Amino acid sequence: MLTRIKGAKIVDPGNVDGDYKDIIIRDGLIDALVEPDKELDATDTDEIKEIDATGMIAVPGLIDLHVHLREPGHEYKETIETGARAAVRGGFTTICPMPNTSPVNDNSQVTAYIVNKARDLGLCRILPVGAITRGLEGDTLAEYGDMKQKGMVAISDDGRPVADARVMRRAMEYANGLGLPVISHSEDLSLAREGSMNEGITATRLGIKGIPNAAESTMVMREIALAELTGARVHIAHVSCEESVDAIRHGKARGVKVTAETAPHYFTLTDEAVAQYDTHAKMNPPLRTEKDRQAIIEGLVDGTLDIIATDHAPHSPLEKEVEFDRAAFGIVGLETSLALSLELVQEEKLSLSRLIEKMSKNPAAILGIDNDLKPGNPADITLIDPEAYHTIDPDTFFSKGVNTPFVGFNVKGEAWMTLVQGRVVFEKEL
Amino acid sequence: MRFEHKDLLDISSLSPQDITMILDTAEGMKEINKRPVKKVPTLRGKTIVLFFQEPSTRTKLSFDIAAKRLSADVISISTGSSSIVKGETLIDTVKNLESMSPDIIVMRHSSSGAAQLIARKLAPSVVNAGDGLHAHPTQSLLDMMTVREKKGKIEGLKIAIIGDIAHSRVARSNINGFTKMGATVNVTAPGTMIPKGIETLGCHVAPDIESCVEDADVVMMLRIQKERQENILFPSEREYASLFGLTRERLARARMDAIVMHPGPMNRGVEIANIVADGERSVILEQVTNGVALRMAVFYLVAGGKKYADKD
Numbered sequence: 001m002l003t004r005i006k007g008a009k010i011v012d013p014g015n016v017d018g019d020y021k022d023i024i025i026r027d028g029l030i031d032a033l034v035e036p037d038k039e040l041d042a043t044d045t046d047e048i049k050e051i052d053a054t055g056m057i058a059v060p061g062l063i064d065l066h067v068h069l070r071e072p073g074h075e076y077k078e079t080i081e082t083g084a085r086a087a088v089r090g091g092f093t094t095i096c097p098m099p100n101t102s103p104v105n106d107n108s109q110v111t112a113y114i115v116n117k118a119r120d121l122g123l124c125r126i127l128p129v130g131a132i133t134r135g136l137e138g139d140t141l142a143e144y145g146d147m148k149q150k151g152m153v154a155i156s157d158d159g160r161p162v163a164d165a166r167v168m169r170r171a172m173e174y175a176n177g178l179g180l181p182v183i184s185h186s187e188d189l190s191l192a193r194e195g196s197m198n199e200g201i202t203a204t205r206l207g208i209k210g211i212p213n214a215a216e217s218t219m220v221m222r223e224i225a226l227a228e229l230t231g232a233r234v235h236i237a238h239v240s241c242e243e244s245v246d247a248i249r250h251g252k253a254r255g256v257k258v259t260a261e262t263a264p265h266y267f268t269l270t271d272e273a274v275a276q277y278d279t280h281a282k283m284n285p286p287l288r289t290e291k292d293r294q295a296i297i298e299g300l301v302d303g304t305l306d307i308i309a310t311d312h313a314p315h316s317p318l319e320k321e322v323e324f325d326r327a328a329f330g331i332v333g334l335e336t337s338l339a340l341s342l343e344l345v346q347e348e349k350l351s352l353s354r355l356i357e358k359m360s361k362n363p364a365a366i367l368g369i370d371n372d373l374k375p376g377n378p379a380d381i382t383l384i385d386p387e388a389y390h391t392i393d394p395d396t397f398f399s400k401g402v403n404t405p406f407v408g409f410n411v412k413g414e415a416w417m418t419l420v421q422g423r424v425v426f427e428k429e430l
Numbered sequence: 431m432r433f434e435h436k437d438l439l440d441i442s443s444l445s446p447q448d449i450t451m452i453l454d455t456a457e458g459m460k461e462i463n464k465r466p467v468k469k470v471p472t473l474r475g476k477t478i479v480l481f482f483q484e485p486s487t488r489t490k491l492s493f494d495i496a497a498k499r500l501s502a503d504v505i506s507i508s509t510g511s512s513s514i515v516k517g518e519t520l521i522d523t524v525k526n527l528e529s530m531s532p533d534i535i536v537m538r539h540s541s542s543g544a545a546q547l548i549a550r551k552l553a554p555s556v557v558n559a560g561d562g563l564h565a566h567p568t569q570s571l572l573d574m575m576t577v578r579e580k581k582g583k584i585e586g587l588k589i590a591i592i593g594d595i596a597h598s599r600v601a602r603s604n605i606n607g608f609t610k611m612g613a614t615v616n617v618t619a620p621g622t623m624i625p626k627g628i629e630t631l632g633c634h635v636a637p638d639i640e641s642c643v644e645d646a647d648v649v650m651m652l653r654i655q656k657e658r659q660e661n662i663l664f665p666s667e668r669e670y671a672s673l674f675g676l677t678r679e680r681l682a683r684a685r686m687d688a689i690v691m692h693p694g695p696m697n698r699g700v701e702i703a704n705i706v707a708d709g710e711r712s713v714i715l716e717q718v719t720n721g722v723a724l725r726m727a728v729f730y731l732v733a734g735g736k737k738y739a740d741k742d
Contacts, residue, residue: 201627207542207564207602210626277543322519323541325562 001047002026003422007036007054008383012373013357023058025379028422032375051424053383056416059356060371061093061380063363065183065261066158066237066309067334069095069126072113073102078314078400080114084123086312086334086399088426091415093124093380094369095312095334099131100159106131106142111150123425124418125380127153127367129183132171136160141171144178153367156183158237163189165222172232181233181259181366186219186244187285196325198271198286206277208324213292216285217243224251224258235366236260238311240285242295249304259366260299261309263333264340265405267296273405279320279327281405283313297349306362308355310337314401332401336392338384339411346412378421385416385428433731437549437556440565441606449611453575455727456720462499463722473502473733476533480506481524482559483539488694488718489559489569493536496725505532524548533733537561542599555732563599569693570603572724574611576717577648580689585612590642590684591633592618592674593652593701594663596625600693601652605633618642619674622663639674646684650691651676651701667700677703681711689713 003025010016010023010033024031024040034040040048069083080097087095097114099105105114111128118126130152131142136159144155155175161184162168168184175182192215197203199210220236224247227234236248239262251258265283270290273281281287299305313330320327341359344350350358360382364371371380392409394402418426433451435443444452462470478497482490490506497504520539527535534555537545542562549556560566578584589608595601595617608615609632617628618636629635636642643649654670664670681690690702690712698704707714 199626201630204625204627205602205631207562207599209563277546318519321521323539323547324543325541 001049002031002040003049003051004040005051005053005058005381005383007052008056008058010058010373011352011356012060013353013361015372015374017353023373023379023381025422028379030373030375030377030379033373051417053417055385055387057352057384057386058373059382059384060360060364060373061382061418061420062091062338062359063094063367063371064092064310064312064334064337065096065235065307065363065366067095067097067312068100068314068330069097070314071101071117072110077316080117080126081121082398082400083312083314083334084118084121084126086332086397087124088418088420089398089415090334090336091338091382091384091418092334093382093418093420094127095124096127096129096153098129098156098158100136104131104136105129105147105152106134106136108143108146108150111147111152115151122423124420127151129154129156129158131155132157132162132182133167138162138164138167141174144175144180148178148180154181154183154235156185156237158183158185161185161187161189161219165226168223169226169230172226172230172234176230176232181235183235183237184219184223185237186216186223188215188219191215191218196282197274198288200271200289202271202274206274208274211284211286213241213243213288216241217247220244220247224248224256227251227258228254228256231257233257233259238263238266238285238309239296239299239305240266241288241292245295245299245304249299249302252304259306259362260304261307262296262300262305263309263311264337265331265333267293267300267344268340269293269405277324278405279322279324280331280403282324282327282329283311283331284329297344300344300358301349306358307366308337308341308358309363310334312399314399315403316400320403331403331405332397332399334399335397336404336406339390339392339414340406342386342413343411379419380421381419382415383417384413386413388412388414388416390414433734435732438567438728438732439545439549439556439558441567441570441603441610446610449571449574449607452571452724452727452731453578455731456571456575456724459726459730460720460723462726463719468499469501470499471501472730473497473500476502476733477531478502478504478534478536478729479527479532480504481527481535481537482506482508483537484509484560486538486559489538492718492721493559493725496722497729499722500726500729502729520544520548521551524552528552528554534729557728557732560599563597563602565603566599567603568721568725568728569600570607571728572717572721573604573650573691573693574607575720575724576691576713577689579720580713581647584608587613587647588645589613589615589648589650590617590646591615591650591652592639592642592676594623594654595619595628595652596623597655598652602631604650605631609633616642616646620664620670639676639680640683643680643684646688648689648691649676649681649684653693653695654697654701656697667697671700675701675703676706678705678709681706691717694718
């Protein structure tokens with residue numbers, strides 16, 4: 001079967017930058033990029049499905065390296081299915097769920113459970129991240145090799161950092177031998193202890209215990225030092241502050257194999273969003289100051305921060321409509337990330353091509369995936385409507401989570417259609 | 431002019447005029463407490479719930495007496511007797527209280543922002559009796575009342591606050607209140623007890639207690655919480671007393687007519703020397719006396735303020 005996406009502008013970083021071409025998809029794979037007026041020499045038996053994407057931008061499918069799907073264990077917050085629906089609605093063709101489920105994804109059975117569920121759903125690709133240590137306890141290594149065979153693509157301590165440097169060192173050495181990247185949730189728990197927002201003026205005024213930048217940056221520095229020691233590939237998750245950006249910039253300059261991500265809330269909001277004890281502005285690491293926000297944007301611009309991930313963390317109102325210090329950390333992000341990130345393009349901080357690098361190409365490289373829009377590759381394609389003005393409204397979310405601080409934000413641009421392996425898995429209703 | 435607030439949540443949402451009105455009303459209430467029959471019918475038929483989720487003796491008693499002297503019916507529940515221990519959420523608990531139609535809910539809670547959280551959800555007036563490290567507005571108002579009574583004014587005075595500013599809701603509310611009324615506030619404490627950016631609330635941070643109390647009209651000591659030692663805030667009570675305790679010698683640096691305050695309960699011999707606590711400049715017990723009148727005023731005003739608010 002053939003599909004022809006007509007009329008879209010193609011932005012495929014490194015290959016095509018803004019040319020108008022039609023994309024021909026055959027049996028789930030990209031067959032060719034052709035001139036708009038070119039007739040296909042298809043045989044009579046081929047049925048050609050045409051998608052009129054005039055006015056849209058076609059990019060390689062977006063990849064989110066950092067999500068929480070809550071299944072198994074906390075299905076009341078999100079399931080693999082609702083998370084996947086939110087993902088494709090947000091333009092993501094691949095997502096990587098973190099291991100802090102219940103049970104923890106620290107063994108091949110849980111990995112297989114997630115992978116099988118994802119396959120049966122047939123929405124986006126779901127590539128699980130395994131736990132660094134068994135039960136996220138920080139003591140003994142999980143069976144990375146076994147999990148990798150079932151489809152695990154990286155290891156992480158997200159949600160519960162490995163405090164012991166020797167354990168982290170061994171994890172890096174072992175993972176490196178298997179070709180797996182290590183995703184570090186860099187947080188010194190002894191410094192972050194009891195804190196529930198950024199340590200600073202707003203926290204002082206509100207009387208909320210703070211989490212200093214140093215709780216993050218000291219661990220970022222540790223991970224870079226350990227990456228240099230072991231030669232492993234380390235990816236720093238959700239960078240929120242200036243000192244971490246500086247440390248990563250320095251590490252890259254030394255030739256350490258370190259990559260890093262930030263999330264839209266860190267370049268969009270500051271800790272002032274907490275001002276009315278808004279638990280929807282509570283996440284870990286916390287929203288920082290304007291100075292940090294600018295440093296995050298600078299890090300994206302100069303390439304220190306390689307990717308934009310969401311840290312999509314759905315919670316139910318049970319965890320959010322409570323006292324601030326008792327509320328759960330985390331916000332949803334899959335259905336707001338693209339629009340918020342496109343703001344960087346509208347503000348001319350990044351070109352669209354560079355944004356797509358950070359939301360698709362660079363995460364693909366970390367995962368070792370080739371997702372160029374070229375013949376032979378799977379047709380994982382996101383079609384973006386760049387002119388779609390809309391107001392963020394959690395009532396429209398496909399995710400079970402409505403915990404977002406972006407309610408009522410007026411934004412421009414969103415996914416119009418998402419294709420995975422040539423199949424339309426999301427199409428915006430008109 | 432009338433009091434337009436449904437709730438009393440913190441000092442920062444009050445204007446200087448609001449504060450003056452509360453203090454004036456409290457002065458009027460004070461006389462009632464000196465009568466042989468200490469009761470007026472002002473709030474007869476009103477129900478006030480005292481909902482304390484943190485241990486408290488004097489504040490709770492003060493609110494209780496204040497409500498009874500205005501003839502309100504008072505019901506008191508605390509953590510041990512509430513459903514919170516059974517796993518009910520705070521909002522569910524107060525929504526249940528609301529269903530029994532109280533007029534005012536007085537809440538103390540260990541989480542900053544808890545009073546705001548429930549006030550947003552409830553029709554009855556909410557009076558914050560202390561929320562986490564955030565605010566303790568009635569304490570601050572009774573402190574301002576006491577200072578105004580002793581000094582005849584607040585504007586232009588120099589106030590010294592010494593102690594664990596970082597973990598004190600009394601300090602936050604008082605820095606807010608006194609600066610709002612035109613006083614200068616100096617604070618000091620060990621570095622571990624000065625939170626980041628405290629100057630943005632309008633106070634100055636002094637390097638030591640000597641310079642903090644220099645020429646002060648009011649010296650306010652905060653309680654050092656011994657249990658905080660596990661947070662590694664100071665090496666020992668002994669060292670704290672020697673560096674930051676209010677002694678007679680240190681008090682001598684303040685103005686001749688300076689008064690000494692403490693929100694209680696005191697650690698005698700730690701943050702305040704015995705002789706200073708019991709000295710002629712100490713107004714610590716008068717603070718407690720004023721607390722009742724001040725809380726009567728707050729009940730009276732929010733009950734009226736709510737009534738007015740209903741008309742809108």
